[in-house]
Structures are given as C-alpha cells and as structure tokens.
Amino acid sequence: MNSVTRIQSRTAVLADENIDTDRIIPARYLTTTTRDGLGKNCFNDWRYLKDGSDNPDFPLNRPEAKGCSILVAGRNFGCGSSREHAPWALLDYGIQAVISSEIADIFRNNALKNGLVAIVLDTNPHRWLLDHPGADVTIDVKAQTITTPGHAEIHFELEPFARHCLLEGVDQMGFLLQHLDAIKTYEQRQREAA
Amino acid sequence: MTARTLFEKVWDAHVVAPETADTPAVLYIDLHLIHEVTSPQAFTELRARKLQLRRPDLTLATLDHAIPTLHPRPNGERPYATPQAKHQVTRLEANCEMFGVELLGWNSASRGIVHVIGPELGVTQPGKTIVCGDSHTSTHGAFGALAFGIGTTEVGHVMATQCLLQRKPRTFAITVDGKLAPGVSAKDLILYVISKIGVNGGTGHVFEYRGSAIEALSMEERMTVCNMSIEAGARAGMVAPDEKTFTWLKDRPRSPRGADWDAAVARWTALRTDPGAKFDREAHFDAADVRPTITYGTNPGMAIPLDAPVPAARSAAEARALKYMQLTAGKPLAGTPIDIVFIGSCTNSRLPDLRAAARVLAGRKVAKGVRMLVVPGSEQVRVQAEAEGLDKVFTDAGAEWRLSGCSMCIAMNGDMAPPGKLVVSTSNRNFEGRQGKGARTVLASPVTAAACAVAGSITDSRPYLAEEAVA
Numbered sequence: 001m002n003s004v005t006r007i008q009s010r011t012a013v014l015a016d017e018n019i020d021t022d023r024i025i026p027a028r029y030l031t032t033t034t035r036d037g038l039g040k041n042c043f044n045d046w047r048y049l050k051d052g053s054d055n056p057d058f059p060l061n062r063p064e065a066k067g068c069s070i071l072v073a074g075r076n077f078g079c080g081s082s083r084e085h086a087p088w089a090l091l092d093y094g095i096q097a098v099i100s101s102e103i104a105d106i107f108r109n110n111a112l113k114n115g116l117v118a119i120v121l122d123t124n125p126h127r128w129l130l131d132h133p134g135a136d137v138t139i140d141v142k143a144q145t146i147t148t149p150g151h152a153e154i155h156f157e158l159e160p161f162a163r164h165c166l167l168e169g170v171d172q173m174g175f176l177l178q179h180l181d182a183i184k185t186y187e188q189r190q191r192e193a194a
Numbered sequence: 195m196t197a198r199t200l201f202e203k204v205w206d207a208h209v210v211a212p213e214t215a216d217t218p219a220v221l222y223i224d225l226h227l228i229h230e231v232t233s234p235q236a237f238t239e240l241r242a243r244k245l246q247l248r249r250p251d252l253t254l255a256t257l258d259h260a261i262p263t264l265h266p267r268p269n270g271e272r273p274y275a276t277p278q279a280k281h282q283v284t285r286l287e288a289n290c291e292m293f294g295v296e297l298l299g300w301n302s303a304s305r306g307i308v309h310v311i312g313p314e315l316g317v318t319q320p321g322k323t324i325v326c327g328d329s330h331t332s333t334h335g336a337f338g339a340l341a342f343g344i345g346t347t348e349v350g351h352v353m354a355t356q357c358l359l360q361r362k363p364r365t366f367a368i369t370v371d372g373k374l375a376p377g378v379s380a381k382d383l384i385l386y387v388i389s390k391i392g393v394n395g396g397t398g399h400v401f402e403y404r405g406s407a408i409e410a411l412s413m414e415e416r417m418t419v420c421n422m423s424i425e426a427g428a429r430a431g432m433v434a435p436d437e438k439t440f441t442w443l444k445d446r447p448r449s450p451r452g453a454d455w456d457a458a459v460a461r462w463t464a465l466r467t468d469p470g471a472k473f474d475r476e477a478h479f480d481a482a483d484v485r486p487t488i489t490y491g492t493n494p495g496m497a498i499p500l501d502a503p504v505p506a507a508r509s510a511a512e513a514r515a516l517k518y519m520q521l522t523a524g525k526p527l528a529g530t531p532i533d534i535v536f537i538g539s540c541t542n543s544r545l546p547d548l549r550a551a552a553r554v555l556a557g558r559k560v561a562k563g564v565r566m567l568v569v570p571g572s573e574q575v576r577v578q579a580e581a582e583g584l585d586k587v588f589t590d591a592g593a594e595w596r597l598s599g600c601s602m603c604i605a606m607n608g609d610m611a612p613p614g615k616l617v618v619s620t621s622n623r624n625f626e627g628r629q630g631k632g633a634r635t636v637l638a639s640p641v642t643a644a645a646c647a648v649a650g651s652i653t654d655s656r657p658y659l660a661e662e663a664v665a
Contacts, residue, residue, distance in 0.1 A: 031282050033234035085345060106424075161217050175359070182211050
C-alpha cells in the first residue's frame with residue numbers, strides 16, 4: 001500500500017443515508033478476478049441513464065464535482081456486503097477519502113486496508129460538510145485534522161494502527177507474517193489441549 | 195475470574211497476540227470458508243508473494259454466488275450468465291487445486307450456499323472462529339461460533355497466516371422473551387428487531403440473541419436470525435449453544451465422534467454468558483409484539499407489519515426509497531400486485547423453510563402472471579426436499595425448482611428481476627438494484643412469500659395456514 005499523509009480537494013457530496021455497497025458497485029460487476037477497472041461501474045445504476053449517458057441528477061456527475069477526490073456521504077455509508085470491490089471501485093473512480101458521521105464496519109476496514117481514508121466525524125461538522133458541497137478541504141492523516149479555509153480545524157478519530165499503516169504505507173500482510181512464531185505456539189497449545 | 199459474555203469467551207480463546215493501544219489483536223481463525231467471487235484476488239496475492247496457504251485443512255471452498263441454478267444443457271455445459279462468471283469458477287477450481295484446498299464443487303453432493311453447507315456438514319461448531327468473504331457469515335453464530343464477514347485483503351491474510359488483525363468489538367445483548375404467535379416466524383422477528391434498532395444500530399458490536407423466545411427457536415430459525423445481524427450493522431450475532439445445538443450437530447459428517455464428541459459437548463456447554471457479565475448495550479423485545487413483517491423501502495430496517503400503512507418519509511433518503519419502490523405513504527402494502535416470488539438465499543432456503551412454503555402452496559396455484567422461483571440452499575437440501583416431494587408441490591403450483599445457489603438474492607448469476615418488477619423475496623437485502631437494476635424487493639418470510647405467490651399480491655399467510663389446518 002502507498003503511504004497517504006495528506007489529501008487536498010474540493011468535496012463532492014452524496015447526502016443520502018445508508019448508501020449501501022450494492023449502490024457503490026452492483027453485484028453483477030463482481031464477476032471479475034482482478035482489483036482493477038471497477039471505477040467505470042462505481043455507482044453504476046445511479047450514475048448512468050438507460051442509454052448509458054450520464055444521469056444529470058447524480059450529484060457526482062455535476063461539473064463542479066468532477067475531479068473531487070473527497071466524498072462526503074450521509075450517515076452509515078458502505079452498509080451491506082463485505083465486497084472489497086466497493087473501495088476498489090471508489091479508488092479507481094478517483095475518490096481518496098470518504099467522510100461520514102457513521103461508516104459501516106466491514107466497508108471501513110476494507111477501505112483503510114486499501115488506502116482509502118475513511119473518516120467518521122461528529123454530527124455537526126458532518127452536517128456542515130453535507131451542506132457545503134465543493135468545500136475546499138485538507139485532510140491531514142498525521143494530525144488527524146480536517147481544515148477548510150476560514151473555519152476552525154476539525155479533529156477526527158482514527159484507529160492508531162490504521163493511521164500508522166496509512167502514514168507509513170505498511171503492508172499488513174507483512175506485519176501479520178512477523179507473528180508466525182506466536183501463531184505456531186498458539187497452534188501447538190491447541191493441539192496439546194485437544 | 196470476572197464474569198464474561200459468550201462472545202468474550204470465544205474471543206479470549208483465540209487471541210494469539212493481545213491488542214495494544216497501537217496494534218490490533220492477532221486473532222486465530224478456526225474455519226475459513228471461501229467461494230468464487232471474493233477469493234480470486236486473494237489467491238493472486240499469495241502467488242505474487244510466493245506464499246503457501248497456511249492451513250488448507252481449516253479451509254473449505256464451494257461455488258454459490260455467480261453460478262447458474264439451471265440444470266446443465268444436454269451437452270453437459272453449465273448455462274453461466276457470462277463468460278466472466280464461468281472464468282471465476284474455473285479460477286477457483288485451479289486455485290484450490292494449486293493450494294490444496296478442498297472444493298465442494300459441481301461434482302460434490304455437499305455443494306451449496308456457503309452458510310448452509312457449513313452447519314450441514316458439521317464444520318460449523320460452537321466456540322469456533324469462522325470467517326468468509328461474505329457478510330452473511332454471521333449465520334454461523336447460531337451455533338455459538340464467532341463468525342463474521344471479511345474483505346478480500348483479509349481473505350488473503352487468513353490464507354497466509356490463519357489469523358486476522360482485529361480490534362475487539364463491543365457487545366450488544368438482544369433479549370427476546372415471550373412467544374411468537376402462530377404464523378409468525380424467525381424472519382418476521384429479525385425484521386422487527388432491525389426495524390427497531392435500525393440498520394446501523396449494531397455498528398461496532400457483536401450481538402448475543404438471548405431470552406426465552408430465542409431459546410424456543412429451532413437451529414434453522416436461529417440461523418435466520420443470526421444471518422441478518424449484519425443488516426443491523428453488527429458483523430456477528432451469536433446464540434449460546436444448548437441441547438438443541440448439540441442434537442442438531444450430532445452425527446453430522448464432520449462433527450466430532452465418540453470420545454471426541456463427549457469432550458466437545460463438555461467444552462461447548464461452558465459457552466454461555468456468565469451470570470453478572472456486562473454487555474456494552476442491551477435491548478429487550480417481547481415476541482408477542484411481532485406480527486408478520488415485510489419491508490417497504492430499500493433497506494432492511496424499513497420494515498412494518500404486513501397490514502400496516504407505509505410510513506411517511508423522515509428523510510430525503512427515505513423519500514427516495516418510497517419513490518424507487520413506487521409506494522405512497524399512508525397506504526398499506528397489503529393488496530399491492532406483485533410480479534415475482536423468490537424463495538431461497540442463506541437466510542431462508544433450508545428444509546424447514548421449504549416445508550413451510552410448501553404447506554401454503556400444496557393444492558394451490560401460483561397466481562397468473564406471477565413468476566415463482568424456489569432455490570434450495572444446498573444440494574443436500576435439494577435432495578431431501580425432492581425425497582419429501584416438496585419439489586412436486588412447487589412445480590405443480592407453477593413454480594420453478596432449481597439447483598442450489600445464491601441466485602436471485604444477489605442476482606449475479608442471471609436469476610434477475612427486470613426493472614420495475616415487484617419481488618417478494620425471502621432473502622436478506624432490499625437494496626436498490628439488489629435483485630436486478632430497477633427491481634423492487636419486499637423482504638418476507640417463506641410463508642408470506644408463498645401466500646403472496648398464490649394471491650398475486652402482498653397478503654397475510656395466516657388464512658392460508660388456517661385453511662390447511664382445517665383440511
């Protein structure tokens with residue numbers, strides 16, 4: 001994983017609550033055997049009209065949302081399935097951070113393991129961001145702050161290990177493999193107990 | 195020793211390295227279930243890193259998500275929806291071969307939906323940690339296992355190390371006392387619970403379902419309840435194992451035998467929340483308050499009693515949901531014409547679910563213009579159902595009887611509802627587009643779904659069940 005320290009972008013907003021993983025990437029696009037190229041189907045059924053053209057009512061299709069890499073979403077973003085295709089699709093689409101007042105557990109885990117910064121904010125700053133699409137936002141992963149010009153810094157919580165992995169680009173598989181001796185000891189203990 | 199919850203006992207027994215302020219716990223996994231859709235990228239990762247799959251003996255693979263449920267063509271070819279779906283299956287076959295993983299594939303009589311076959315084989319056992327790249331892994335918690343869904347990166351972690359990095363979740367006791375009324379099922383109960391605590395009510399928590407109403411449920415019903423824990427945001431849901439659990443597991447193909455069985459039961463019997471153990475959160479419900487329940491919106495928390503009016507939207511998202519569902523607030527859903535009925539999925543595709551649906555359908559016909567699909571949860575369920583003649587009941591009524599698989603629950607195998615069609619489904623998710631782009635889903639119990647098929651509209655199953663009782 002590449003290290004992620006700072007993201008600066010205007011925000012795009014999807015204000016709906018409970019945007020589920022089926023909306024982020026419909027199941028019929030999960031028959032892939034790679035992680036790549038899912039961006040074109042990100043939010044597929046919301047984003048395109050029947051004839052395949054862009055749906056003008058989809059907020060991310062608006063001209064001002066183009067190129068935004070920070071997504072502010074309504075409460076409980078990413079609920080539903082465990083498909084890691086959801087963060088893969090968002091990253092491939094160009095989203096580098098998702099901010100909500102609540103993010104579903106499995107989605108948040110999957111996102112952070114791929115360098116998609118998933119940030120949970122208190123209701124008030126979240127509300128402000130929902131109400132101000134296009135806000136110029138800087139996310140500082142190390143300081144755990146969100147800043148917008150002319151406003152007080154917002155602090156966010158981030159699980160310390162996930163933060164460390166983002167900042168240092170830590171390979172979690174490598175970290176786990178360092179525990180092989182402890183794993184073998186555990187297995188030995190289980191065999192003896194049985 | 196301090197009093198501990200069931201969850202804490204299972205968690206503590208699997209900690210390889212404890213969590214610290216800076217690092218999550220290293221948690222040992224006893225059983226890793228894999229399927230064709232969320233595993234290929236993990237196998238690719240293993241190959242790229244030149245790693246072995248550490249414990250093939252604790253890994254079990256099957257085909258369920260993207261596979262056709264239609265019989266093979268006369269030339270033996272499987273009617274895959276797309277070449278990609280076929281490629282996924284070929285890849286899983288090759289990966290399992292290469293890494294020494296047992297695959298319950300096309301030629302196995304034990305193939306089926308991953309959450310149906312685990313318990314059926316007896317590999318799902320109390321006290322185990324069980325993971326799968328599928329959020330409905332929570333199903334296995336019905337046996338007192340700690341079971342949860344993981345992403346593909348974590349699938350790779352378990353393949354390589356048999357462990358996961360995990361922060362300890364909080365605990366949430368869902369206590370249901372009292373008795374469910376006749377004609378009210380476990381599905382109605384869990385939809386009711388989700389509607390009360392919300393689709394995000396369990397985020398960060400593991401549920402323990404307890405109370406007299408939970409104890410009274412059969413193992414299959416407990417599986418239905420635990421299955422939908424994730425629909426309330428909880429990654430796992432558990433029920434303490436009891437005599438019912440042990441009786442259900444005894445003599446399953448891969449259950450312990452002889453002295454090992456006795457030792458296992460002794461161990462499993464201790465897997466109960468100690469008196470005085472504290473949960474982080476608690477909620478209490480009375481089973482008598484649960485009526486036949488259906489969903490009206492686009493998440494499983496938007497559920498109401500079948501005869502109740504559709505509630506007014508409380509947010510823009512709910513307004514969008516009503517528009518998508520083409521429903522008007524204030525009017526009941528009952529009586530709304532339907533297009534398709536789907537009985538299946540890891541929520542409600544086990545033998546008792548099919549028997550219940552067949553009781554409603556026996557001697558009756560699926561209404562004109564309604565398509566009904568019945569998809570057993572596993573090949574074993576299919577064979578047993580056929581031995582009981584349930585397939586005949588379904589096909590005589592005009593329903594389609596299929597091979598086992600996830601089918602129209604996730605609609606990635608070609609079993610899909612056309613745009614705008616209204617589907618009454620025994621599955622677990624009514625998300626926009628879940629059963630096909632633009633398709634509208636009403637989640638319901640097997641008896642409700644069967645009654646709707648006969649009536650051709652949303653209807654209460656109880657009159658149908660009552661008539662059967664008289665006859």
